Amino acid sequence: MKSKPLILTIVGAIVLIAIFTLASNDDSTPTPVSESKQQLTLSDVHGLEVAIDDPDKLYLPNHQGLYSQEADGIMEKIGSISDDFMGFAVSPSEPSVFYASGHPKTGGNFGVISTSDGGTSWEDISEGLDGPVDFHTMAIDNADDQLIYGYYRGALQRSLDRGASWQYLENAPDQIIQLSAGSSEGQLYVSTVSGLYVSSDNGETWKLIDSLPGTITAVEINPTNSTIFAYSVNRGLVISEDKGETWSEVDRSSSYGQVLYIASSKLDPQQVYFVTKALEIYESTDGGKTWRTRNQDA
Numbered sequence: 017m018k019s020k021p022l023i024l025t026i027v028g029a030i031v032l033i034a035i036f037t038l039a040s041n042d043d044s045t046p047t048p049v050s051e052s053k054q055q056l057t058l059s060d061v062h063g064l065e066v067a068i069d070d071p072d073k074l075y076l077p078n079h080q081g082l083y084s085q086e087a088d089g090i091m092e093k094i095g096s097i098s099d100d101f102m103g104f105a106v107s108p109s110e111p112s113v114f115y116a117s118g119h120p121k122t123g124g125n126f127g128v129i130s131t132s133d134g135g136t137s138w139e140d141i142s143e144g145l146d147g148p149v150d151f152h153t154m155a156i157d158n159a160d161d162q163l164i165y166g167y168y169r170g171a172l173q174r175s176l177d178r179g180a181s182w183q184y185l186e187n188a189p190d191q192i193i194q195l196s197a198g199s200s201e202g203q204l205y206v207s208t209v210s211g212l213y214v215s216s217d218n219g220e221t222w223k224l225i226d227s228l229p230g231t232i233t234a235v236e237i238n239p240t241n242s243t244i245f246a247y248s249v250n251r252g253l254v255i256s257e258d259k260g261e262t263w264s265e266v267d268r269s270s271s272y273g274q275v276l277y278i279a280s281s282k283l284d285p286q287q288v289y290f291v292t293k294a295l296e297i298y299e300s301t302d303g304g305k306t307w308r309t310r311n312q313d314a
Contacts (some may be wrong), residue, residue: 044086056083056091057158058295062118063104064153064277066261066289069111071281073262074289074297075135077116082135082155085297089310094135099126103151103166108158108197108239108282115179116139117151117166125150128179144168153194158239158282161202163218167192172206174219185219194277196235199242207232211248212260225260234290236278241285248276253290255304272296 060079067073072087073145075094082101100119102263107113112134120126127148128141143149144166151166164175172188172195175181191209198205202218209226212225212232230250237244244256246263253266253275281287288300289310299310 017142052140056093058083058091061276061295062102064279064289064291065104065106066279066287067111067283068106068108071284071287074279074309075104075106075114076120076291077104079184082114082116084135085310094125095131095137097138105164107157107161109161111284113161115154115164117144117149117154117168119150124148130179130190142175142182145173145182145184147307149173155190155204157201157204157218158197158199163202165195165197165204165219165280167205172219177288187221188219189213189222191232193233194235194306195269196237197239198237199239203237205235205237205244207246208237209289214260227260228254228263234275234278236288238285238288239282243280243285243303245278245280245288247278247290249274253278253304264309266307272307273300 058078061076063077063255065075071110071245074085076083076085076250079100080178081098082092083091085091099121102118103116105115109121110135113132115128115130116134117128118126125148127143129138130141131138139164149168151168154172156165162178162181166173172185172192173182174185188280189206189208192206195209196205202216204219206213212228212235213222214225215222227247228248230248232248234247247253254263255266258265276288276293278290285304286301288304289297291297297310298307300307
């Protein structure tokens with residue numbers, strides 16, 4: 017009878033060892049955060065911006081909120097907001113200040129919101145005109161960060177006070193697809209179904225750039241060297257270094273399909289990016305002469 021406690025002790029030890037062994041082999045063990053980030057992918061995209069203080073860092077507003085991507089190709093979600101960001105713009109002077117517009121999960125539109133901490137938290141700025149607005153494209157003047165533009169329900173709106181109040185621009189082109197601030201104060205480019213237009217007076221008057229006819233789905237102007245990048249349905253991705261007088265076609269050794277958004281670095285103009293309809297991200301380190309995919313390897 018004296019040996020019974022010893023036997024129970026041995027049995028108990030064996031049971032504990034078995035439990036620890038099973039736990040170590042359990043596939044349900046939580047995945048480390050660093051690994052879970054690698055599974056984050058785009059399901060859609062509604063913009064593309066380069067951080068003004070880091071030419072390798074991209075911002076990608078999308079249906080799940082705001083993502084960022086750095087040189088390693090890994091997507092990371094910024095902040096806890098998971099609403100649909102339809103319009104997005106980065107301040108040209110403050111690295112952590114962004115503006116956005118879109119749809120909340122609960123329905124409707126959320127007007128114009130902003131962040132001053134790089135997307136961690138957001139605050140309401142304005143409903144816009146005839147709002148709450150759902151700007152599908154936004155732009156901030158590169159020389160005056162008080163001046164913001166947004167396009168909603170076929171009308172171009174302008175704010176002179178960082179989004180607090182808005183006014184209509186009655187003479188804006190029709191069927192705008194995308195906005196992009198130019199390199200000089202008051203300059204704004206718009207891509208439309210009927211071509212590329214530019215204004216040099218804060219959107220009051222407009223000029224058609226007739227050297228690039230047809231539908232233009234994306235446009236980007238680098239604020240440092242004034243290079244214009246555009247995607248033409250007729251010609252593909254093109255570049256102009258003379259303010260739109262002439263255009264050169266980009267090397268198309270690989271077929272990438274329709275380009276939705278183009279972005280270039282203010283800090284290093286040689287670094288340029290675009291994202292396609294197939295949600296592939298391409299990068300160039302030579303000012304757009306050659307390109308390679310940047311998406312994270314599967």
